[in-house]
Structure formats: C-alpha cells, structure tokens
Amino acid sequence: MPSLKITRKVFILVVILACNTVWSVADTNPSSDQHIHIAGSQSVMVVGDEPDADTDSEQRLKAKNIIDRLLQNYTRQNSPHGDKPTTVQLGIYINSFYSISEQTMDYSVNIYLRQEWFDPRLQYNKSEIGRNKDCVKLEDKIWEKLWVPDVFFRNEKKADFHHVTIPNRFINLYPSGKLWYVMKISATLSCMMQLQKYPLDTQICPMMLESFGHTMKTVVFKWLVNKSVESTDELSMPQFVLIGYPTRDCSKNYTTGSYPCLQVDFILRRDIGYFIIQVYIPTVLIVILSWVAFWINTEAIPARVSLGLLTVLTMTTQSSGAGQSLPRVSYIKAIDVWMSVCLIFVFASLLEFAVVNVYSRKDTNEQRRLQLRKQTEQQKLHEQQQQQQQPTVSVLKAARIQDNFYQSSSCCSVSIEPEASTSGFSPMSRADSLNHKCPITNERSAKLTDILSQPQQLSGRIENYSRIPPVVMVSRASKIDKIARRLFPLSFLLFNVIYWVMYAIVK
Structure with a gap:
C-alpha cells in the first residue's frame, strides 16, 4: 500500500511537470498556439459542426455553380415576368458636371446609373452562399447573358462607358431574385437654354432616361425610393451652381406604342462673379470716362474728339467680345441690352460735343459781329463829335x-x-x-x-x-455742357436701377 501511494504521487507530479512544460512552450511560440487552436477547431468540425466562413476560392466556386445552374434554362430575350410588366427602379449618382456650353447648347456629366429589378427566374437559397454573404457579385460580361433594361438617354449627343482599369460596371444578385446593376457613364446631353437673361440667367437642363425597345406593357420605370438623384458633396462648377434636381415622368407615345421615360431637371444658376469683373465693371468705367469730355474746354477740339472716339471703339470691342461665346439667337439677351445702352451713352457724349462745337462757333461769330458793330458805331460817334465842334x-x-x-x-x-x-x-x-x-x-x-x-x-x-454798357453773352455751349454733366449720370443711374431690378430681382 505505501508503494502504491508513492507511485500515485509520482504519477501526479509527472503529469503536473508535463503540463507546465506544454504551457511554457505555448507561451514562447505563439504559432504553435494558433496551430493547436486550428487543429482543435478542425477536430470539432469533424465531429459535425459547420465552419463559420469559407475561403474565397470556395465562395467563387459556389457562386459560379449557382449561376451556371440558374442559367441552364434561362432566355434573356424573355421578360422576367412574362406578360406582366417588369418594374425597373432607376437612380442617378452625380459625380461631376465638367462642361456646360451655351454655344452648342449642351452639357456633359459623369454619373453612376443605378438600376434595380426582380427576376424570379434567378432566385436561389441564401444558405448556398454562406451566412456572411447577402448577395453574389456576378462576373464581368454576365450582363450579356441576362435580361437587362434597355435604358438610353433620349437627349443624348454622346455617351461612353468607362473601361479603365476594368469595365466600370457590376451586377449583384440577391437570393430573392433582385438584381442591382450599376454602371459609370460620361454623357453629353442636349440642353435648350433660354438666354434672355444671360448672364443673369438660371438654366434647366434635363436628363431623360427612356426604354428603347420595351413599351409600358413590358417595362415600367420608377425612381428609387430616397435614392432617385444623389450627388457628391464636392460637386462644383466654374460658372454654375446646382440648386436642385426635381424629377418627373416623361413617358411618350410613339407609333409603336407608349414607352416609359423618367426625367430629372438639373437647375443650374449662373455665377455672375466672372461677368461683374470682366464685363460690367469695365463698361461702367468706359461710360464714366466718356463723361470727362464735359469738363474739357470746348475749344480743346482734338482732346474731346480723341476721347469720344476712344470710348466708342472700346465699347464696340467689348460688345463684340462678350457675344463670341454665345449662339446666334434671334431674341435680345440681357448682355445685349447692357452693351447697347452703354454704347448709346458713349456715342451720345460724342454727339454732345458735336452740338457744343456748333453752338460754340455760332457764339464766337455773334460776339465778333457785336464787337465789329460797336467799333463802327464808336467811329461814327467820333466823327460826329468832330462835326459838332x-x-x-x-x-x-x-x-x-x-x-x-x-x-x-x-x-x-x-x-x-x-x-x-x-x-x-x-x-x-x-x-x-x-x-x-x-x-x-x-x-x-x-x-x-x-x-x-x-x-x-x-x-x-x-x-x-x-x-449803354457792352452786352455780355452767356455761351450756349457752356450751358449744354453743364446740363450734360447732370443729365448723363442721372440717366445712367436710372438705367442701372431698371436693369438690375428687371433681370436680377424679378424672376
């Protein structure tokens, strides 16, 4: 019995030492700890538990097997719901506006076009892809094998997909059969601008998304709920500010039927800062410069003529330069009104000098006649006084x-x-x-x-x-100059009040 107790004690001591040895090895070598943990897990999986996550290769293999199975009897020419119309929800995410041209009446935009619809033929069990996955990302070019909406831009001039560094579009397939299709597009769209208030205008540029081949009996377009139109926070443009983008329906009836269409109107307000610096301030200074002639002596003919011609030619150059970037429309624009009135003021100051010069010469001739007459009368008086003696x-x-x-x-x-x-x-x-x-x-x-x-x-x-004292004649030319010094500035100020109220304030 004593030997048996000693043997048990020795055995327990050996077990304790062995455990200490194992723990010390585990502390000094973390990789062995991980290996033991994985081995233990695998052992548990062997017992019957399923793994929490699959490897990437296994997930891709499962997704491929699901798609291959779903596409065995799939026909892309048939509508997802057969005779019933398929509801396609559309959305736009605006990346940038990079060109807005009044000359060609168009604008260029970079967007993400989002489409969502249900195809019951592509339903599958969620357990087939694992617990941590909500959808399957389909491989590239898969849209050539599936039924996809034939959306096009009705007012498109030019559009391109992006392919750098890979094709910038993808399709996600959900277990319920919902497909989420996103593509990146750069498009140039027509925008018939109304330039009556240019450059104090606000333009409405539409983007119309229409089905090319499916009528409303087959496809119905709707906007995505709360995601119809979105834009990046860094969106900015050189001359415009995007102040809104309301949406509406633009379905149109053609000879072959009624085709679904959705439209978003981009409300773009022009920033007038550039035109204030480059157009309005220089022209105001030129007009004021033409008024300097009213304070120059009427006899300084070369100075006043040179100043008048210089301001007229400068205004003509400014007017032609302001209209170079605009189309040749048949109506009058706000910039035309401004330039025309400024040119009229400058030309009127030149005509005022012509009138002043005419009256100045008349006054000079009249004074000469009076002086000659006075001299003659004085000479006669002298002769009569001699005869009286x-x-x-x-x-x-x-x-x-x-x-x-x-x-x-x-x-x-x-x-x-x-x-x-x-x-x-x-x-x-x-x-x-x-x-x-x-x-x-x-x-x-x-x-x-x-x-x-x-x-x-x-x-x-x-x-x-x-x-009788000599007659002192008040120069009519000086009177005209004095009147012009007050009349021209007051008239120009009145014009400015009317102009800015009409074009900038009144909507």
Whole structure:
C-alpha cells in the first residue's frame, strides 16, 4: 500500500511537470498556439459542426455553380415576368458636371446609373452562399447573358462607358431574385437654354432616361425610393451652381406604342462673379470716362474728339467680345441690352460735343459781329463829335438857299441880315423868324427846321448809345455742357436701377 501511494504521487507530479512544460512552450511560440487552436477547431468540425466562413476560392466556386445552374434554362430575350410588366427602379449618382456650353447648347456629366429589378427566374437559397454573404457579385460580361433594361438617354449627343482599369460596371444578385446593376457613364446631353437673361440667367437642363425597345406593357420605370438623384458633396462648377434636381415622368407615345421615360431637371444658376469683373465693371468705367469730355474746354477740339472716339471703339470691342461665346439667337439677351445702352451713352457724349462745337462757333461769330458793330458805331460817334465842334458849311448853304427861295416868293419878302452869318447864328431862331415874317411858308419852314435839327438828334442818339454798357453773352455751349454733366449720370443711374431690378430681382 505505501508503494502504491508513492507511485500515485509520482504519477501526479509527472503529469503536473508535463503540463507546465506544454504551457511554457505555448507561451514562447505563439504559432504553435494558433496551430493547436486550428487543429482543435478542425477536430470539432469533424465531429459535425459547420465552419463559420469559407475561403474565397470556395465562395467563387459556389457562386459560379449557382449561376451556371440558374442559367441552364434561362432566355434573356424573355421578360422576367412574362406578360406582366417588369418594374425597373432607376437612380442617378452625380459625380461631376465638367462642361456646360451655351454655344452648342449642351452639357456633359459623369454619373453612376443605378438600376434595380426582380427576376424570379434567378432566385436561389441564401444558405448556398454562406451566412456572411447577402448577395453574389456576378462576373464581368454576365450582363450579356441576362435580361437587362434597355435604358438610353433620349437627349443624348454622346455617351461612353468607362473601361479603365476594368469595365466600370457590376451586377449583384440577391437570393430573392433582385438584381442591382450599376454602371459609370460620361454623357453629353442636349440642353435648350433660354438666354434672355444671360448672364443673369438660371438654366434647366434635363436628363431623360427612356426604354428603347420595351413599351409600358413590358417595362415600367420608377425612381428609387430616397435614392432617385444623389450627388457628391464636392460637386462644383466654374460658372454654375446646382440648386436642385426635381424629377418627373416623361413617358411618350410613339407609333409603336407608349414607352416609359423618367426625367430629372438639373437647375443650374449662373455665377455672375466672372461677368461683374470682366464685363460690367469695365463698361461702367468706359461710360464714366466718356463723361470727362464735359469738363474739357470746348475749344480743346482734338482732346474731346480723341476721347469720344476712344470710348466708342472700346465699347464696340467689348460688345463684340462678350457675344463670341454665345449662339446666334434671334431674341435680345440681357448682355445685349447692357452693351447697347452703354454704347448709346458713349456715342451720345460724342454727339454732345458735336452740338457744343456748333453752338460754340455760332457764339464766337455773334460776339465778333457785336464787337465789329460797336467799333463802327464808336467811329461814327467820333466823327460826329468832330462835326459838332464847328458849324458845317453845308448847313449854312442850305439856310441861304431857303432864304433866297422865300425872298423870291410872291407871298412875302424876306431879307437876310448880314449878321446872320456870324458865329452867333442859330438855325432854330432863323426858322422862327421866317415863320413869323411869312405865314404862308410855315410848312416849308418846318421842313427846314427838321433838316437843321437832324445833326443834333443824331448826336443825341450816338451819345445815348455810348452810355449803354457792352452786352455780355452767356455761351450756349457752356450751358449744354453743364446740363450734360447732370443729365448723363442721372440717366445712367436710372438705367442701372431698371436693369438690375428687371433681370436680377424679378424672376
């Protein structure tokens, strides 16, 4: 008995040492621990438990076996639901807008086109692909063997699939028979833009997805729920801002039937920053520059003509440059209104100088005539003043002739005293004496009195004229310039108010 107890103790000690040895080896060699764990698992799988995950090669093999089995009696020409229409849900994910052209009336976009539909002929059991898999990703080119919707872009000009580095499309097959088909497409689509408010416009560019060969009896299009149109957060464009993309139905009835169609309208608002810097500010400065001529002297003809022609030619160049990138439409655009009115203002300032120049020359000629007339009158006044200083011989001769005539008359006799020829001779007293002595000759003596008194009356008129101050003429050309300095800026300001309210504020 004592030997048996000793043997048991030795056996227990050996077992404890062996276990310690194994544990120490496991601590120093992790790979052996993993190997033991895997071996243990495999042993458990042998007992009857299924593995939690299969290898990739096994999954691919299972997927291939499922597809081969499903496609044995599959015909891609037949609709998934036979006589009933197949509902295809469409969705778009926008990657970028990389070209919007007013000249060619189109835009280019890069998108992911998503399609979803059910094909009951492709149903399978989920257990066939493992617990961690929800669907089977089908191999490339498999869409050539399956029924797929014949979707095309109705307003397409050009479109391409992406093949770098592999074809950028795939199909996922779910156990319920649902297929999820995604492809990457770059397309150039037509967009009939309305440019009446260009460059203050907002354009609506459509994208129409239509079935090419299946009528609504076979296929019905619907948008994906909550995923109809999506876009990346980094979406940006040089001249436009995407402010919305409403969707609607665009089904159309043709000769062969009614074909399903879905449409999304991209609302693109043009960013005016570029045009403010490149068009509006330069033209405003050119118009203001043309007003500088109103403060230049009217006699500086070369300066005002050069300034007017320079601004007119510059505005013409600006106007032609602004319209080079636009199509030749028959209606008037907002940029045409702006350029035309600015050109009219610049041309009107040049015409204003022409009017000012005409009136300036008229004023100059009028002043010269007044000066010449004044000089002539002053010269006559000087001559009359010299004649006033001594009696004229012609007046005395006229008086003697009248006396002789009255003496020879049969009515009465008039004698002329010798002292009448002295320096104290007075024509008015002479006439009075004649009237007193010969009443019959009153009328003739009155005429003599008028003749003798004319030099004094003429002298009085000249003296009165000499006392009138010279006429100072206000230049009409200066008046026109002063009016233009206020009229042109106020008119241009009023035009700006009307223009920006009409095109930028009123929708």
